Amino acid sequence: MLASLNHAHLSFGPQEVLKDVTWALQEDECWGVIGRNGAGKSTLFKVLLGQLELDGGVVVRPTKERGIRMGHYAQDLEPETDGGVLEETLSAFGDVNALQRSIHDLEHRMSEPGSDLDVVMQHYQLATEAFERLDGFTIRARAEGILFALGFSPEMLDKNVHELSGGQKSRVMLAKAILQGQDLLLLDEPTNHLDLPSLRWLESFLSDTTATVAVISHDRYFLDSVATSILEIEAGRSRVYEGNYSEFMEKKEQELEIAEKHFEQQQGYIRKQEEYIRRNIAGQNTKQARGRRTHLQKLQRLDKPLRDRRKVKFSFPETQRSGDTALVLDKVTVGWDGVPLFAPLDHLQVKRGQKLAIVGFNGTGKSTLLKAISEEIPFIAGTCRLGSQVKLGYFDQHHRNLDPRNTIFQQIQGVIPMAPKQDVLGFLAKFQFRGDDVDKPVTVLSGGERARLSIATLIREGVNLLLLDEPTNHMDIHSMEAMEDTILSFSGAVVLVTHDRYLLGRVSDSLLRVHEGKAEFREGSYEDHQAWVDLDLGHEPSEEEETAVLPKSKGKEIPKAKEAPKPTLAPVRPAAIDKERQRTLKRLERLVGEAEARVAELEAKAASLNEALVTADPADWKNFQEQTDALKAVEMDLAYALAEWEERQRALEEVQTQ
Secondary structure: OOEEEEEEEEEEOOEEEEEEEEEEEOOOOEEEEEOOOOOOHHHHHHHHOOOOOOOEEEEEOOOHHHOOOEEEEOOOOOOOOOOEHHHHHHOOOHHHHHHHHHHHHHHHHHOOOOOOHHHHHHHHHHHHHHHHHOOHHHHHHHHHHHHHHOOOOHHHHHOEHHHOOHHHHHHHHHHHHHHHOOOEEEEEOOOOOOOHHHHHHHHHHHHHOOOEEEEEOOOHHHHHHHOOEEEEEEOOEEEEEEOOHHHHHHHHHHHHHHHHHHHHHHHHHHHHHHHHHHHHOOOOOHHHHHHHHHHHHHOOOOOOOOHHHOOOOOOOOOOOOOOOEEEEEEEEEOEEOOEEOOOOEEEEEEEOOOEEEEEOOOOOOHHHHHHHHOOOOOOOEEEEEEOOOOOEEEEOOOOOOOOOOOEHHHHHHOOOOOOOHHHHHHHHHOOOOOHHHHHOEHHHOOHHHHHHHHHHHHHHHOOOEEEEEOOOOOOOHHHHHHHHHHHHHOOOEEEEEOOOHHHHHHHOOEEEEEEOOEEEEEEOOOHHHHHHHHOOOOOOOOHHHHOOOOOOOOOOOOOOOOOOOOOOOOOOOOOOOHHHHHHHHHHHHHHHHHHHHHHHHHHHHHHHHHHHHHHOOOOOHHHHHHHHHHHHHHHHHHHHHHHHHHHHHHHHHHHHOO
């Protein structure tokens, strides 16, 4: 075990950040750490690093004294040296640098006349062996390879780190963490400053590394690619799930359905007892009624598992229906100081209900095009026309539709001044602005809060053409999912700029790629044109290559910078002989049988517990609570057992139809 937390508790003043967190990091794991903004994810890392001490519980830290080589990345880390990019990356290996200097000094002494050659040779051998144990001969080459993969050119390796941009500094610190973390890597939002080729390289590296990885990220596509387990921090408590993010969501949904069922069962029990109390409190059975009332008062009530506790529920009101065409761009191009960023786009129509995503590297003109469509800046050439009855709304990264003089309540009330107060409060509650929050000034809001309020303002205005520029920036995963649902349910047209591949895959039905001075349009989703969008493959894949299965690399070497493996055809396998097929069928039939027996066993157990719950003495609230907890555990096991049975049954059917 590399590190662990056992029933960890930590408070900052009256605020409980960690209430009961248990987590163990074993060898050869890749953890995705998720939770709402402010849930305590970064705090968790700081506890493991020794930067914070727990109020309660036990922590086992990954220290050098335990022989653990750990790398840690966070966005607020600062360089330790005043040297170049490569020097800063290697600065953590002071022992290696000292040994290298010692080796050079001993080599010089060996050439000097009169030196005690035997003693010098003995020291040289010891220093060389220690240098090899610390991988001294490969560290520099590995550091250069990582830096190249993260977007640095050879010429930049000697550039002073304090002359770099914020994003470049972050990538240096990430390279340094990767180089250090040969046993354990703790990464806090490592993808924020990476372009797509660097991001794809990082995904490949984390999938292939032998180090244990724990990564805090809101990038669901990234988590699906690298995570083998998920740690969710919710309301200060931890839950562990096997699998990547998508598998976590399936299991979470199953748990939610079971929790809803148990809540309804308890509510039925409470209603039954309250009805008995109402009918008998003043009659002959008043003693029993009072007893039941006492038991109800002591009953531990289950919280209603509201689905909108996990998602921020955005919803658009009915908008005025536009014509079939929402937006027309003809021969348009944009740029600055008269210099176009791309060649004129021939002709593009955006239809009502269409979800067009604009993709490409930073600086290619994506956001500039949205500014021109919204008339913030002029087009360099061409014409732009809105369709009939189109009302345009523009969400920009700086949330300029917010008035800094307003409170949250005033911002929304200003859209429809005559709306009743309760209507405004109810609307704001959908965006998680409740209670005293509605009186917060816009100037004190966090980035995520500003984004939510900006979207709320557009929704209140009832637009039917939305221009969205990186709408999920500063949002946690729950808010991102709600944003996707909102865009999908929006009946108007959407033009979207985003680097969020998960968002792109869910909502887009057409694509405009801005790349190498050209703007090209394609019908279809991100999955239909992934290689074309990602821009990091060496050639346009053929239809046959796009359907090929790509083998996953298991090597330990760091992939080359800015390169990705070209799609290769899966090898053609000879048809299995009958005996092999029969053995496979027999094994799968056995597994299906075991799964069926497990399901039957759990169904019988659940039925027995349900019957016991129905016939239990209603006044015995403690017994009711125990029965409810037991039933909840069995039904959760049953949900997982059913999923396993379905998976094995599908595998059996696939072999049977071959």
